[in-house]
Amino acid sequence: MTAFISHLLAWYAVHKRALPWRRTHDPYAIWVSEMMLQQTQVATATPYFERWMARFPTVNTLAEAPLDEVLKHWQGLGYYARARNLHKAAKLICEQPGGAFPTTYEGVLALPGVGRYTAGAICSIALGLDTPIVDANVIRVLCRVFAIPGDPKSPKTLDVLWKKAEELLPSGQSGDFNQALMELGALHCLTPPRCTNCPVQSVCTAFQQGQTEQFPAFAAKKAFTSHNDVSLWIEREGKFLLIKRPDEGLWGGLYELPRVTATPDETIEQAAARALEQLVGATGSVGERLVSLRHGVTTRKITLYAIAVLDVRLPDPLPPGCLWATRTDLARYPLSSPQAKLLAAIQERKKQPALF
Numbered sequence: 001m002t003a004f005i006s007h008l009l010a011w012y013a014v015h016k017r018a019l020p021w022r023r024t025h026d027p028y029a030i031w032v033s034e035m036m037l038q039q040t041q042v043a044t045a046t047p048y049f050e051r052w053m054a055r056f057p058t059v060n061t062l063a064e065a066p067l068d069e070v071l072k073h074w075q076g077l078g079y080y081a082r083a084r085n086l087h088k089a090a091k092l093i094c095e096q097p098g099g100a101f102p103t104t105y106e107g108v109l110a111l112p113g114v115g116r117y118t119a120g121a122i123c124s125i126a127l128g129l130d131t132p133i134v135d136a137n138v139i140r141v142l143c144r145v146f147a148i149p150g151d152p153k154s155p156k157t158l159d160v161l162w163k164k165a166e167e168l169l170p171s172g173q174s175g176d177f178n179q180a181l182m183e184l185g186a187l188h189c190l191t192p193p194r195c196t197n198c199p200v201q202s203v204c205t206a207f208q209q210g211q212t213e214q215f216p217a218f219a220a221k222k223a224f225t226s227h228n229d230v231s232l233w234i235e236r237e238g239k240f241l242l243i244k245r246p247d248e249g250l251w252g253g254l255y256e257l258p259r260v261t262a263t264p265d266e267t268i269e270q271a272a273a274r275a276l277e278q279l280v281g282a283t284g285s286v287g288e289r290l291v292s293l294r295h296g297v298t299t300r301k302i303t304l305y306a307i308a309v310l311d312v313r314l315p316d317p318l319p320p321g322c323l324w325a326t327r328t329d330l331a332r333y334p335l336s337s338p339q340a341k342l343l344a345a346i347q348e349r350k351k352q353p354a355l356f
């Protein structure tokens with residue numbers, strides 16, 4: 001075990017990537033980076049982090065910013081609850097006497113959206129505490145080096161992994177050790193692993209036994225399901241109708257063309273008519289399918305259609321959350337990636353006047 005720690009730390013000291021959040025020990029910056037890096041690759045998160053820190057350099061600037069602007073800076077990263085939680089937590093921090101970032105593990109863990117992994121990362125990297133982390137990278141490394149059996153998503157195996165991660169921590173060097181574990185998982189211990197030149201090859205049980213393919217032993221993934229979603233294109237005097245989604249849940253607080261998921265016994269056009277009535281409280285005739293695109297949300301494969309609605313009679317005033325927007329207005333309204341792509345595709349179609 002000692003050899004594993006020393007090989008890993010020595011390798012990390014020489015080979016770690018120069019990432020922007022590694023230039024600081026500011027807990028706020030580390031927190032932002034860790035939230036961005038959940039579910040997101042380093043290469044994708046890096047420009048977002050730099051733009052975010054330029055606009056919201058402190059917890060106070062984040063707390064004072066409007067949520068729409070915060071979500072706009074997150075647009076394209078997905079899993080928007082992360083941005084909403086950062087904003088909510090920043091407000092809570094600033095409401096405390098002194099308004100400083102918490103300095104204990106319990107204080108960090110109490111922040112909205114911060115779980116055991118993120119608290120461990122912030123505390124070890126920014127606060128110098130000996131707190132373990134277990135994420136997808138760490139799971140691959142620990143399962144292979146120590147030949148840990150069982151599905152890492154099962155509570156029992158996860159518990160073994162957290163205990164192992166804690167047992168390994170070199171006191172006073174936990175920040176570097178945790179980052180080294182993640183770095184090894186990101187650069188060498190991938191799926192499939194790149195064992196050539198791996199710094200811990202000599203102490204890796206799975207490698208030594210020729211069993212790297214057998215760890216980690218994830219259970220079979222859930223099957224994909226297919227769905228049709230329908231978004232309404234309602235246009236008036238050069239503007240189109242957007243609706244704000246509820247603050248909680250998938251794409252919470254983002255704007256979109258009014259959208260529903262078609263039920264199994266509904267056609268696309270029937271779903272559009274339902275969306276018109278239920279979401280917008282309007283009447284009108286469902287027109288042609290303008291564009292469609294495919295995207296995925298976890299195990300859901302979705303085909304998203306945009307349907308034009310003609311002769312619309314809308315309630316006055318518009319239902320809560322509905323507004324008219326132009327293309328230029330989209331610079332301030334946060335959109336999900338599928339909706340941003342859908343709007344761009346509709347704009348392309350609009351260049352063919354015969355279709356409108």
Ligand code: SF4
Nearest residue numbers: 189195198201204207
């Ligand atoms: Fe992973 Fe291979 Fe290194 Fe073992 S030797 S830690 S399996 S990359």
